[in-house]
Structure formats: C-alpha cells, structure tokens
Amino acid sequence: GAVVSQHPSWVICKSGTSVKIECRSLDFQATTMFWYRQFPKQSLMLMATSNEGSKATYEQGVEKDKFLINHASLTLSTLTVTSAHPEDSSFYICSYDRGPNQPQHFGDGTRLSIL
Amino acid sequence: GENVEQHPSTLSVQEGDSAVIKCTYSDSASNYFPWYKQELGKRPQLIIDIRSNVGEKKDQRIAVTLNKTAKHFSLHITETQPEDSAVYFCAAIASYGKLTFGQGTILTVHP
Numbered sequence: 001g002a003v004v005s006q007h008p009s010w011v012i013c014k015s016g017t018s019v020k021i022e023c024r025s026l027d028f029q030a031t032t033m034f035w036y037r038q039f040p041k042q043s044l045m046l047m048a049t050s051n052e053g054s055k056a057t058y059e060q061g062v063e064k065d066k067f068l069i070n071h072a073s074l075t076l077s078t079l080t081v082t083s084a085h086p087e088d089s090s091f092y093i094c095s096y097d098r099g100p101n102q103p104q105h106f107g108d109g110t111r112l113s114i115l
Numbered sequence: 116g117e118n119v120e121q122h123p124s125t126l127s128v129q130e131g132d133s134a135v136i137k138c139t140y141s142d143s144a145s146n147y148f149p150w151y152k153q154e155l156g157k158r159p160q161l162i163i164d165i166r167s168n169v170g171e172k173k174d175q176r177i178a179v180t181l182n183k184t185a186k187h188f189s190l191h192i193t194e195t196q197p198e199d200s201a202v203y204f205c206a207a208i209a210s211y212g213k214l215t216f217g218q219g220t221i222l223t224v225h226p
Contacts, residue, residue: 001215010171032212034213034214042218042219043204043216043217043218043219044204045216046213046214046215049212049213062163071224074208091156092161095214097212100147101146101147101166102147103149103161103164104149104161104214106158106159106160107158107159108157108158109156109157111156
C-alpha cells in the first residue's frame with residue numbers, strides 16, 4: 001500500500017493564488033523529505049530538501065520565497081506555491097527515503113494548473 | 116553536483132525483443148542507482164536498483180549493470196511486453212541523499 005500520502009492530486013486556480021500541497025509519510029518518521037517538479041515530457045527536477053525542524057535547502061535557481069516549505073513534524077511536509085503564475089503549472093511530487101542508499105518513496109503527485 | 120545523462124530519449128521495439136537504456140553519471144561519490152518506471156500522470160515506481168558494490172543485478176525480465184570505472188549503468192529488459200511501455204528514468208544518489216534523474220526514455224513496445 002501507499003506509504004506517502006500527497007494531496008491535493010489536482011489543482012486548478014487563478015493566477016496570483018497561493019496553493020498549499022501536503023505530503024505525509026504514513027509508515028516512517030521522515031526527518032528529510034524531498035520536493036520535485038516535473039514539467040510535461042521532462043524529467044523530475046529536485047526543488048528542495050525539506051528538513052524537519054529547520055529550514056529547507058533549495059536547489060540552485062529555485063526561489064525560496066516563492067516555494068515555501070514547512071516540515072513541522074516528522075510525518076508532514078508542506079509546499080506552498082505563493083502567488084502562482086501560469087509558468088508554475090507543473091506536476092509537483094514529494095518523496096522520502098528511509099536512510100542512505102535506500103529507495104525513495106514517492107507521493108502520487110499534484111498536478112497544478114494556473115490559469 | 117551530480118549530472119546524469121540518459122540515452123536514448125525514445126526507444127521503440129517489437130513485443131518479445133529486448134530493450135536497453137544507458138546512463139552515465141559524473142559524481143564518483145554516487146553509490147546508489149535506482150531505475151524508475153513512470154506511466155502518464157502517475158508517480159515514478161521503482162523497478163530495480165543497484166548499489167556501487169555490485170556489478171549486476173537481475174529480477175526476472177529486468178537487469179541492471181554498473182561499471183563504476185566508466186561511471187555508467189544500464190537497464191536491460193528482455194522479452195518486452197506492451198505493458199512495459201512507459202517512461203523510464205535512471206537516477207543516481209550520493210551519500211548526501213539527493214536523487215538526480217536522467218532525462219528519461221520513452222519506451223514503446225509494439226504488439
């Protein structure tokens with residue numbers, strides 16, 4: 001069964017809206033979670049590493065003030081896309097792993113469409 | 116940081132044929148190499164993985180080989196079936212835990 005719960009699965013909203021995406025680990029206390037973005041017909045690109053109880057680590061080129069990450073508990077990380085614009089439309093997906101050299105478990109993803 | 120190159124970008128085979136996808140990586144510290152299958156609109160699913168202390172691993176019709184010296188690894192699918200059609204991603208992970216994906220290969224298996 002699923003070990004990562006991500007929702008919502010699909011969001012359509014107007015430009016300028018802020019959207020929050022939740023990622024819950026169901027069977028593991030994950031101190032670290034990862035957020036990826038996937039544009040159509042492209043690969044998954046790591047956006048940031050979410051660290052429980054501390055600030056997220058963002059990849060180069062990802063605006064930390066636009067993509068707010070909160071990892072307040074060992075089972076929940078949230079990604080908020082602030083003031084979303086059409087170019088933010090993408091497939092956002094979270095994951096976590098159980099330790100070094102372990103497979104990552106992915107959420108079902110959130111398809112975000114900004115009109 | 117790590118850079119993973121994946122080829123080919125598209126691969127079309129007849130049912131029953133074999134399919135091979137190749138990847139190279141740049142960071143010699145990378146020590147874990149998973150392969151994912153992603154169907155349209157769905158999350159990536161792990162199909163096989165290999166660690167740097169192993170040169171080859173097989174699971175039924177799927178096998179992965181790793182050449183650490185050359186920094187490349189390959190996915191081999193034998194006796195392909197139409198349901199194998201999907202996008203396949205290789206990935207590499209270093210000890211610091213970040214997963215870097217290849218560009219993806221669209222595999223089409225024709226009945």
